[in-house]
Amino acid sequence: GNSVTQMEGPVTLSEEAFLTINCTYTATGYPSPFWYVQYPGEGLQLLLKATKADDKGSNKGFEATYRKETTSFHLEKGSVQVSDSAVYFCALSDQSGGSNYKLTFGKGTLLTVNP
Amino acid sequence: KAGVTQTPRYLIKTRGQQVTLSCSPISGHRSVSWYQQTPGQGLQFLFEYFSETQRNKGNFPGRFSGRQFSNSRSEMNVSTLELGDSALYLCASSLGYGRGYTFGSGTRLTVV
Numbered sequence: 001g002n003s004v005t006q007m008e009g010p011v012t013l014s015e016e017a018f019l020t021i022n023c024t025y026t027a028t029g030y031p032s033p034f035w036y037v038q039y040p041g042e043g044l045q046l047l048l049k050a051t052k053a054d055d056k057g058s059n060k061g062f063e064a065t066y067r068k069e070t071t072s073f074h075l076e077k078g079s080v081q082v083s084d085s086a087v088y089f090c091a092l093s094d095q096s097g098g099s100n101y102k103l104t105f106g107k108g109t110l111l112t113v114n115p
Numbered sequence: 116k117a118g119v120t121q122t123p124r125y126l127i128k129t130r131g132q133q134v135t136l137s138c139s140p141i142s143g144h145r146s147v148s149w150y151q152q153t154p155g156q157g158l159q160f161l162f163e164y165f166s167e168t169q170r171n172k173g174n175f176p177g178r179f180s181g182r183q184f185s186n187s188r189s190e191m192n193v194s195t196l197e198l199g200d201s202a203l204y205l206c207a208s209s210l211g212y213g214r215g216y217t218f219g220s221g222t223r224l225t226v227v
Contacts, residue, residue, distance in 0.1 A: 044205065091158075101165070103148075108158075
């Protein structure tokens with residue numbers, strides 16, 4: 001089956017620092033990667049996505065490029081804010097066999113940004 | 116545009132009881148999927164429905180079941196509750212493959 005490996009936290013940064021959260025995956029078919037964010041007590045919010053190789057997703061200052069050759073989708077932000085404190089999940093949907101119609105998630109990375 | 120609505124938000128049940136959770140997808144979304152989130156196992160896929168048909172099912176015991184109605188609303192049922200079923204249950208709806216999934220706020224189930 002598919003699997004997603006993301007950098008384990010927790011990650012603690014100061015405001016305006018640069019953020020990278022690594023995410024790599026294994027997939028058997030035609031994967032589409034996503035980043036989701038979860039704020040305390042809430043569900044998951046889609047942060048960004050990619051549908052084909054070399055696609056760059058971007059949203060709210062966050063970016064991630066889908067690198068098919070390295071099977072990666074690393075999340076970056078140039079200058080984090082206190083409001084970015086949350087848990088970030090890398091996820092994958094794959095249009096093949098038993099992986100169809102579902103998301104496979106990484107374990108999540110807790111980010112805390114201090115003022 | 117209304118988001119994915121899950122009810123109830125919180126639920127406390129006793130071991131051995133059964134529970135039904137409800138999910139109303141975004142209007143026009145015909146795919147509804149369910150996930151269980153626990154601190155130990157993370158986010159795990161339960162099942163996915165499209166046009167009232169289950170298209171995929173995760174590795175959960177038969178005590179976990181679901182269904183989808185003609186208006187795309189979905190319910191999931193857990194029978195004979197165990198302490199380990201305590202979790203946040205998340206519902207997500209989608210327009211289709213690669214379009215992303217929109218999640219609800221979840222139902223927090225506590226089994227005592």
